[in-house]
Amino acid sequence: MKKVVVIGGGVGAKGFLNASFAMNDDIEYTLIRSNERGPVPCGIPYAFGTLDDPNENLSTDKNLLDNNVKMVIDDAVEIDPETKHVKTKSGKVFDYDNLILATGSHPVFPPFPGRELRGIHVIEKDLDKVVELKKEIEKAKSVVIVGGGFIGIELADEITKMGNKSITLVELADHCLSVAFEPHISIEIEDVLKSHNINIITGVGVESFEGKESVERVKLGDGQLIDADLVIVAIGAYPNVDLAKMIDLDLDDRKAIKVNEFQQTSDEDIFAIGDCASKIDIFTNKTSNIRLASVAAKEGRNAALNLGDQKKPLSVIGIMNLFSTSVGGKYFAAAGMTKAQCLNEGFEVVEVEVSAPNHHPGTLPGTIVTRSVFFFDSADLKLLGAQLIGDKEVAEVVNTLGIAIQNNVGAMDLYSYNYGTHPLGTASPNHYILHQAGLKAITAK
Amino acid sequence: MKKVVVIGGGVGAKGFLNASFAMNDDIEYTLIRSNERGPVPCGIPYAFGTLDDPNENLSTDKNLLDNNVKMVIDDAVEIDPETKHVKTKSGKVFDYDNLILATGSHPVFPPFPGRELRGIHVIEKDLDKVVELKKEIEKAKSVVIVGGGFIGIELADEITKMGNKSITLVELADHCLSVAFEPHISIEIEDVLKSHNINIITGVGVESFEGKESVERVKLGDGQLIDADLVIVAIGAYPNVDLAKMIDLDLDDRKAIKVNEFQQTSDEDIFAIGDCASKIDIFTNKTSNIRLASVAAKEGRNAALNLGDQKKPLSVIGIMNLFSTSVGGKYFAAAGMTKAQCLNEGFEVVEVEVSAPNHHPGTLPGTIVTRSVFFFDSADLKLLGAQLIGDKEVAEVVNTLGIAIQNNVGAMDLYSYNYGTHPLGTASPNHYILHQAGLKAITAK
Numbered sequence: 001m002k003k004v005v006v007i008g009g010g011v012g013a014k015g016f017l018n019a020s021f022a023m024n025d026d027i028e029y030t031l032i033r034s035n036e037r038g039p040v041p042c043g044i045p046y047a048f049g050t051l052d053d054p055n056e057n058l059s060t061d062k063n064l065l066d067n068n069v070k071m072v073i074d075d076a077v078e079i080d081p082e083t084k085h086v087k088t089k090s091g092k093v094f095d096y097d098n099l100i101l102a103t104g105s106h107p108v109f110p111p112f113p114g115r116e117l118r119g120i121h122v123i124e125k126d127l128d129k130v131v132e133l134k135k136e137i138e139k140a141k142s143v144v145i146v147g148g149g150f151i152g153i154e155l156a157d158e159i160t161k162m163g164n165k166s167i168t169l170v171e172l173a174d175h176c177l178s179v180a181f182e183p184h185i186s187i188e189i190e191d192v193l194k195s196h197n198i199n200i201i202t203g204v205g206v207e208s209f210e211g212k213e214s215v216e217r218v219k220l221g222d223g224q225l226i227d228a229d230l231v232i233v234a235i236g237a238y239p240n241v242d243l244a245k246m247i248d249l250d251l252d253d254r255k256a257i258k259v260n261e262f263q264q265t266s267d268e269d270i271f272a273i274g275d276c277a278s279k280i281d282i283f284t285n286k287t288s289n290i291r292l293a294s295v296a297a298k299e300g301r302n303a304a305l306n307l308g309d310q311k312k313p314l315s316v317i318g319i320m321n322l323f324s325t326s327v328g329g330k331y332f333a334a335a336g337m338t339k340a341q342c343l344n345e346g347f348e349v350v351e352v353e354v355s356a357p358n359h360h361p362g363t364l365p366g367t368i369v370t371r372s373v374f375f376f377d378s379a380d381l382k383l384l385g386a387q388l389i390g391d392k393e394v395a396e397v398v399n400t401l402g403i404a405i406q407n408n409v410g411a412m413d414l415y416s417y418n419y420g421t422h423p424l425g426t427a428s429p430n431h432y433i434l435h436q437a438g439l440k441a442i443t444a445k
Numbered sequence: 446m447k448k449v450v451v452i453g454g455g456v457g458a459k460g461f462l463n464a465s466f467a468m469n470d471d472i473e474y475t476l477i478r479s480n481e482r483g484p485v486p487c488g489i490p491y492a493f494g495t496l497d498d499p500n501e502n503l504s505t506d507k508n509l510l511d512n513n514v515k516m517v518i519d520d521a522v523e524i525d526p527e528t529k530h531v532k533t534k535s536g537k538v539f540d541y542d543n544l545i546l547a548t549g550s551h552p553v554f555p556p557f558p559g560r561e562l563r564g565i566h567v568i569e570k571d572l573d574k575v576v577e578l579k580k581e582i583e584k585a586k587s588v589v590i591v592g593g594g595f596i597g598i599e600l601a602d603e604i605t606k607m608g609n610k611s612i613t614l615v616e617l618a619d620h621c622l623s624v625a626f627e628p629h630i631s632i633e634i635e636d637v638l639k640s641h642n643i644n645i646i647t648g649v650g651v652e653s654f655e656g657k658e659s660v661e662r663v664k665l666g667d668g669q670l671i672d673a674d675l676v677i678v679a680i681g682a683y684p685n686v687d688l689a690k691m692i693d694l695d696l697d698d699r700k701a702i703k704v705n706e707f708q709q710t711s712d713e714d715i716f717a718i719g720d721c722a723s724k725i726d727i728f729t730n731k732t733s734n735i736r737l738a739s740v741a742a743k744e745g746r747n748a749a750l751n752l753g754d755q756k757k758p759l760s761v762i763g764i765m766n767l768f769s770t771s772v773g774g775k776y777f778a779a780a781g782m783t784k785a786q787c788l789n790e791g792f793e794v795v796e797v798e799v800s801a802p803n804h805h806p807g808t809l810p811g812t813i814v815t816r817s818v819f820f821f822d823s824a825d826l827k828l829l830g831a832q833l834i835g836d837k838e839v840a841e842v843v844n845t846l847g848i849a850i851q852n853n854v855g856a857m858d859l860y861s862y863n864y865g866t867h868p869l870g871t872a873s874p875n876h877y878i879l880h881q882a883g884l885k886a887i888t889a890k
């Protein structure tokens with residue numbers, strides 16, 4: 001019986017295991033992870049507001065236990081690739097035939113002066129720490145969130161639901177969520193947050209934290225002082241390659257673990273998946289810094305598919321932006337590159353805006369207008385990216401666009417396709433946004 | 446200036462015009478249609494319940510008027526393809542360079558004995574008639590709907606919202622909506638309708654209508670008599686080729702107007718689009734009887750694209766099932782072939798069922814479980830069809846599946862793709878139904 005050891009218990013690890021249970025026979029699985037209870041990572045912001053109890057944001061181990069995975073709650077501290085074993089902090093040793101590194105990422109936490117003060121937090125993917133953090137936030141009167149990415153804006157908005165706090169969000173870039181959205185969409189999101197009494201400060205970073213034992217103020221680059229008895233730093237994550245470096249696995253230019261198209265590292269018996277692993281951008285073939293749960297899940301599936309000797313490349317190796325979020329009852333979603341990303345990568349773009357009521361007739365109750373912007377390569381009208389604002393379903397429309405991009409679809413294809421429509425579920429057949437976007441791009445040339 | 450005359454004012458006609466305005470220059474458009482005010486065709490059922498006033502189901506002419514289309518409310522009764530002119534009932538004559546036949550379909554209304562009785566209706570795509578029909582339904586105490594297709598079931602459910610009526614739906618096939626759904630899904634829809642006090646009778650057809658001047662009873666094939674003071678027959682539609690036949694345009698084996706890949710009829714100056722035009726099934730390359738507004742819209746776009754001399758085939762010529770509906774707050778959606786259709790066409794299928802909560806964690810408020818069934822060709826695991834039950838977003842997920850099918854996607858592709866996920870908008874990254882379906886199909890072999 002083959003022995004597979006997985007280090008890490010996040011989305012990549014579970015994606016691998018779920019697929020491998022179905023795909024591979026005669027394997028004895030051991031999973032080593034540090035935390036007793038894993039959270040649903042993308043659900044963490046919602047543990048602070050929408051969910052009554054943060055414990056409801058548990059990522060269940062049921063399927064692992066049902067499939068007899070040996071669960072080891074411990075830190076893996078040593079790998080010997082020669083004798084193929086892993087050692088844990090408590091001294092346990094596990095043999096492996098294949099090792100799956102799903103070690104995730106570390107939160108970025110720059111050495112701001114005052115960083116050691118009490119009350120300054122990063123988000124850790126450990127449900128018990130989430131529960132603790134919620135208790136701390138409940139006590140706080142002034143909360144500063146550093147970082148206006150998805151986690152930052154969702155956290156800020158959710159914390160408003162706890163009531164009675166002053167909340168400030170600080171983003172170094174000109175706008176929140178600039179990786180995902182055009183400035184005008186980011187501004188719309190910021191406006192929702194402002195309407196929820198969140199103080200948004202963009203275009204300026206943190207200079208230092210001030211206080212005696214606990215944080216009392218955040219000092220910004222422009223000299224502003226913001227009162228804070230609790231700070232959450234959510235400005236990104238970098239690959240956790242601590243173990244990989246100890247055994248000299250090759251890293252990429254972003255210091256993530258290099259992998260081939262089958263998720264194998266430079267040691268062919270060791271696979272890497274998720275935030276710790278290198279990723280290739282689907283548009284540019286360059287390494288990518290998009291570290292998403294959904295990407296980790298895909299890489300987990302890839303490792304499961306290719307655990308045996310017979311290698312089968314996935315249909316799509318590269319990864320891409322596929323984002324959505326919701327604030328103030330509106331949904332915002334993005335697929336592919338922003339205009340700035342297109343231009344940075346040397347694409348000239350045809351930009352088109354289209355909108356349509358999401359029901360037809362638009363007089364039906366609950367109708368809202370879906371708005372969108374699309375970017376096509378001006379050379380061949382290939383779809384490069386699109387962003388949508390609308391009701392909940394736009395979180396699925398980005399997956400339509402995602403499959404389109406992963407099939408190298410262009411404006412004429414969007415114009416050509418059959419789309420299903422229904423009064424209560426979609427735009428009208430003559431206003432469906434995908435073919436409208438195709439038409440506008442074709443006729444813009 | 447080129448003269449284009451459009452006969453018919455439905456979805457195909459408007460799809461053609463909307464696209465042609467953007468795509469073609471120097472055209473003088475004339476639109477000839479019988480009705481003063483066109484309804485949104487798929488919205489007609491909702492004119493009887495959800496919409497306060499059926500007049501809210503108007504398909505606006507604004508874009509036509511803004512683009513100086515000459516609107517002629519009249520019946521086109523004669524075409525002379527030699528001199529290229531169209532004559533109307535009132536004697537007006539219009540020259541054309543190109544003629545667009547968008548004459549739609551006639552409702553199927555078999556010669557049941559008693560058919561001439563007052564109170565027996567078909568659904569006509571004329572808003573004034575919809576308004577009239579609503580008044581009639583308001584007066585009725587016992588309504589029988591003949592036909593359990595989309596129009597039939599939506600009508601029945603909407604009429605319950607008018608209150609205080611006995612409503613019976615009669616379907617000849619074993620189950621409602623058998624063109625779109627597996628029997629177990631049809632049964633679920635029927636159960637919703639039954640819970641709304643609709644009497645559902647399947648597997649038996651209408652024998653005759655009984656009554657003196659007005660209908661009083663519907664007699665079924667098994668002898669049952671159902672009280673009825675109003676009947677709506679909604680058992681399908683057949684192409685309106687009255688004009689086409691007068692000028693000897695070629696028809697297909699389903700008696701629809703034959704068209705080439707550019708929507709041109711056997712007279713190259715005359716295009717046909719929408720319900721009156723022949724369609725090719727994407728899976729079988731045979732003629733198809735799927736007559737949908739969304740297909741008409743696509744054919745309208747095709748005619749607009751190919752109105753000039755330079756012909757550009759659409760990326761996808763064929764058409765396919767892409768359906769959704771909603772009853773009792775649940776949404777039901779289908780893409781591609783049912784299992785029965787697969788088997789009828791000689792495909793052996795791999796059938797997989799997958800489900801996932803539509804939020805993650807599933808403890809988030811409003812979470813429901815999306816359930817689905819997928820059919821893959823057992824020879825190569827190409828996706829042939831899928832059906833979903835869930836919340837509103839499944840009406841968009843079928844479009845993801847539609848684009849997948851139109852790109853000849855298979856189980857390995859679904860397993861491979863990147864999907865975007867968000868706690869409030871989709872299933873979790875490890876349970877997203879498309880990759881789950883791919884995995885199950887790959888491992889089912």
